Structure formats: structure tokens, C-alpha cells
Amino acid sequence: MARLMSGVRTTGQLHFGNYFGAIKTWVELQNQYECFFGAMDWHGMTSNYKNSSEVMPWNRDIIAELLAWGIDPEKNVLFIQSFVPEHLELFLIFANLTPMGWLERVPTWKDAEEENKANDTHNLGRFAYPVLQAADIAIYQAQKVPVGQDQVAHLELSREIIRRFNHLYKAQLPEPQPVLTKMPVVTGLDGRKMSKSYGNTLLMTEDEKSLLKKVRAMPTDPQRVRREDPGDPDQCNVYTFHKLFSTEKDLEWVNVGCRSAGIGCGDCKGRLAENINSLCAEPREKKKQLLNQPERLDSIIRDGCERARKEAQLTLRMVKERMKL
Numbered sequence: 129m130a131r132l133m134s135g136v137r138t139t140g141q142l143h144f145g146n147y148f149g150a151i152k153t154w155v156e157l158q159n160q161y162e163c164f165f166g167a168m169d170w171h172g173m174t175s176n177y178k179n180s181s182e183v184m185p186w187n188r189d190i191i192a193e194l195l196a197w198g199i200d201p202e203k204n205v206l207f208i209q210s211f212v213p214e215h216l217e218l219f220l221i222f223a224n225l226t227p228m229g230w231l232e233r234v235p236t237w238k239d240a241e242e243e244n245k246a247n248d249t250h251n252l253g254r255f256a257y258p259v260l261q262a263a264d265i266a267i268y269q270a271q272k273v274p275v276g277q278d279q280v281a282h283l284e285l286s287r288e289i290i291r292r293f294n295h296l297y298k299a300q301l302p303e304p305q306p307v308l309t310k311m312p313v314v315t316g317l318d319g320r321k322m323s324k325s326y327g328n329t330l331l332m333t334e335d336e337k338s339l340l341k342k343v344r345a346m347p348t349d350p351q352r353v354r355r356e357d358p359g360d361p362d363q364c365n366v367y368t369f370h371k372l373f374s375t376e377k378d379l380e381w382v383n384v385g386c387r388s389a390g391i392g393c394g395d396c397k398g399r400l401a402e403n404i405n406s407l408c409a410e411p412r413e414k415k416k417q418l419l420n421q422p423e424r425l426d427s428i429i430r431d432g433c434e435r436a437r438k439e440a441q442l443t444l445r446m447v448k449e450r451m452k453l
Contacts, residue, residue, distance in 0.1 A: 142332045153274050193333065193411075268439050276309060299446070314372070316329060
């Protein structure tokens with residue numbers, strides 16, 4: 129089986145943007161590839177360095193979340209990035225051979241530069257994150273990385289860094305190929321992109337009472353001032369959520385009912401909350417059990433990190449041999 133690597137930044141609890149953007153795909157891919165999935169806390173620290181005491185609890189929460197939603201620790205290697213120091217050693221090796229110009233052209237750095245300055249995250253870690261990303265992939269000699277179409281260009285920079293290393297040192301680290309996946313843009317509760325920084329997230333294992341409260345507070349079609357006013361679901365963010373969580377039958381119910389004023393916004397939101405809760409009820413309980421069994425969770429994390437580090441050490445040994453260090 130080809131080897132696949134992916135990870136999620138440790139910046140807090142996972143939300144449904146993470147689920148539809150990555151976790152759902154990981155669950156589907158775990159039977160097709162030898163997978164390495166990480167809680168990437170060094171990446172998270174680039175923007176959360178002031179909240180360093182929260183990073184370890186978030187790491188544990190993320191691993192518990194992945195397990196609860198169906199990532200099998202027997203089939204996959206689950207690890208915490210900072211527990212595998214070889215990531216940073218390969219990062220420094222790659223940093224020395226990566227031209228500054230390559231990083232200055234990264235769209236995500238240029239587009240967010242003013243926001244980074246305002247948030248006091250305009251730092252070297254954020255600037256050099258593509259180099260660490262390349263090291264994350266190469267340290268496990270991963271051949272595949274799941275990405276959406278809009279992320280292919282980002283992966284290409286990792287490929288260029290690895291290609292340059294191979295050229296300079298006559299090595300054969302795999303150049304990772306994209307596994308193209310359908311990753312829908314998940315809007316937040318307020319209609320903007322779902323993001324912790326916007327405070328508009330719905331957590332993957334949101335408490336049922338909190339979930340219902342958040343859904344009820346969602347803005348709806350502004351044309352529906354009164355219950356009897358017909359609306360347009362395509363202008364309503366609640367319907368956008370229905371497309372992710374509801375059946376075709378429910379989508380038809382919303383479409384017809386909203387346009388004819390046969391249902392009210394409260395009815396629509398209530399059905400949505402039911403459908404979301406139906407999806408996350410079982411994982412919510414599994415995660416709760418894991419967090420209430422710290423020894424079991426710690427054992428899974430320890431085993432995954434040991435397996436990850438074993439592979440990372442093999443790669444780093446080969447890298448140093450090629451460099452004649």
C-alpha cells in the first residue's frame with residue numbers, strides 16, 4: 129500500500145470545517161493507504177504561542193476526536209508532531225536549501241500578511257510553515273497527500289523542496305502526489321468561512337444543548353420577516369448547512385416549505401439540529417468515554433508516536449547518510 133500523510137493544526141477543538149475538509153476523507157482513505165495522521169502542534173504554535181499551556185490538552189482532544197469518528201489506531205499511525213523531534217531536524221535541513229523567494233510567493237502568506245501583523249503572528253514560524261510542511265511529509269517518505277483542488281499549488285512547493293534535496297544529495301525521497309478529494313467550503317454559523325478566529329464554529333462533538341442554541345441563533349433569509357412570508361433557501365445559510373447534514377427528502381421539504389411559507393424558520397432549524405445531532409451523537413459518546421479513560425488514550429497516543437518516530441528515525445538516518453553528515 130502507498131503511504132499517505134496528513135495532519136490537522138492544533139489550535140483548539142475540531143469543528144465541522146475540519147470534518148468535511150479532512151477527517152471525513154481520512155476515514156474513507158484509511159483502508160486504501162498506509163496512513164500517518166498527526167496533531168500538528170508546532171504548526172498550531174505559530175499562531176497560538178501565547179496559549180502554549182493549552183496545546184497539550186488540545187492535542188489529546190484532537191486524537192480522541194479522530195478515534196471517536198472512526199480513525200482506526202491499528203490501521204493508521206496517529207501521532208503528535210512535537211513528540212517526533214525528527215520533524216524539526218528535517219525542517220532545519222530543508223530550511224537551509226529553500227530559497228526565500230519560494231516562500232515570499234506563497235499566496236496564503238501574502239494574503240494574510242496584514243491580518244498576521246494585527247494578530248501579532250507575523251513571525252518566522254508562519255513564514256516558514258511550508259518548509260515544515262514539506263518535512264512533515266518527507267519524514268515519513270509519504271507518497272500521497274489528500275488535498276482539495278485549491279491546495280494542489282501548496283503541495284507543489286513541498287514537492288519542489290524535496291526535489292531540490294534529492295538533486296543536491298542524490299537522494300530518492302518520494303515527491304508526494306496529491307490525492308484529490310472533494311472538500312466543500314464549509315460556512316460558519318454567520319455565513320462566513322467556518323473558523324475559530326471568527327467564533328462561528330460548530331464543534332464536531334458539540335453538546336446537544338449547545339448545538340441547538342447555536343443553530344437557533346443562525347441568521348436566515350432576510351426576506352422572511354414574518355412567518356407567512358415566503359423565502360428563498362438559496363439565500364439562507366441554514367439551507368447551506370442542510371446540504372451538508374440532511375437527506376434529499378429533507379432538502380426537498382425545506383425547499384418547498386420555505387418557498388411556500390409552509391414551514392417556519394424555527395421548523396427548518398429544528399430539523400437541521402436533529403440531523404446534526406444524529407450524526408455526532410455516537411462519536412460524542414465515544415470521545416467522552418476516551419477522555420474519561422486517560423490511561424487508554426495515553427496508551428494509544430504513546431504507541432502511535434513510537435511507531436511514527438521509528439519511521440522518522442529511519443528517514444533521518446538516510447538523509448544524513450546522503451548528506452555525509
